[in-house]
Amino acid sequence: MKTILRSALATAAALAVTLGMTGPAHADATTDKLKSTLESRMGDASIKSIDKTAIPGLYEVNLGSQIIYSDATGNYVLIGDLVDTRSSKNLTEARLSETNKIDFAKLPFENAVKVVKGNGSRKIAVFSDPNCPYCKQLESTLKSIDNVTVYTFLYPVLSPDSTAKSKSIWCAKDRGNSWESWMLDHKAPATAANCDTTAIDKNLKLGRTMNVTGTPTVFLADGRRLPGAVPADRLEKELSAAQ
Template identity: 70%
Template sequence: MQTRTHFTTRLAALVVAVAASALGCSAQADQTTDKIKSALVSRLGIDAGDIKGITKTPMAGLYEVNIGTQLLYSDANGDYVFNGDLIDAKNHRNLTQARMDELNKVDFASLPLANAVKVVKGNGSRKMVVFSDPNCPYCHQLESTLKSIDNVTVYTFLYPVLSPDSTAKAKQIWCSTDRAKAWESWMLDRKAPTAAGTCDTAAIDSNLALGQKMNVNGTPTVILADGTRLPGAVSGDRLEKALSSAH
């Protein structure tokens, strides 16, 4: 029969052994990811700061390299790299798209909504954010689509990235007495804003910095209340379904 002291000693030794094994695996993983990162920086000219993370994929020996705007895949040495979708053929699932959706999720509650043009439709119970350029044709298309969407509050972050005129119009809209009216008049009816655009427009600069930080590379970019991101001028049916799911 084991004494309590002997049992306790063996248990402690087992815990130490398991912990050491885990640390060994962690150290090995760190060495592998460091090797991949070093190889990609030296061989492909990728800036080390652009590599946000390197993780194993479900495929043995293949690693995911997150460079912010896209995912690359590499072997354990950084000798072979490809840019494309990784497909789970067994379950008919695009793993690359699923990971990008996960990585692009936004903490909706953290968004500075005070810097957005607010438009309330119906009871406004559902919420969405849009990064939009006043001169973006797809943004105009999305605004037309929104005419058929009810019971939603739309927060539009003015995001003038296309031209100096986009910046000028964004400032005029922001400086308007009724920003929502000025925005919709321009986007839906092409009635140019008449405000001087000389008020405090720091919010627009903040929007640009926020969008860059969040990798908003195109307009319109829609963000739903659950943090899901929808790029482009999505159809009314898709938007309605997404809003209902995120609500």
């Protein structure tokens, strides 16, 4: 990006607090020109959509895995989150979650490690790397969450060792136990047996199409995503909201 007006962050945040931001308004003719301008200046970015926000003169630029903001000319962009200080709601995160919703029921659960806690009535899907420290933190958090079915899509993106461990876990007789033993108790999975591990390749392809750019990434039953190691209290709240 050639031009970033970092001081605009404070201005935009002030506008967000003053005016609120309830989601993008309908796009107008300006967005077509703005999209063309930004694409010519940000060659490494793929713009999914551009919409007006409720803040006059500020446009939401959806890059798929990230939302940034621009003025109408495309001369200045800001990178950062808009937060409503009245409710402490992260408006950028909420919009990104909404625009990146998936059809949870259509996930290929046969390619996931399934662990059932309690009655398993609530469901989440997690893209996770076995060597990711934040994934291990999430697994620790899940110990305190009851009545949930967790579908873990092995997503080895950090190192060749992540791939080797993922294959060993997938080939284990009890995949769920092998996964939890490693993530929670640091018991390395046995060397991979000779089994079909194409599910892992399919997970990597699926994750890329779904803009899964970091681990862990959690998907709720209503299709919303939660990036990172979500704290237990928030996860409980989001699980209830997703039912």
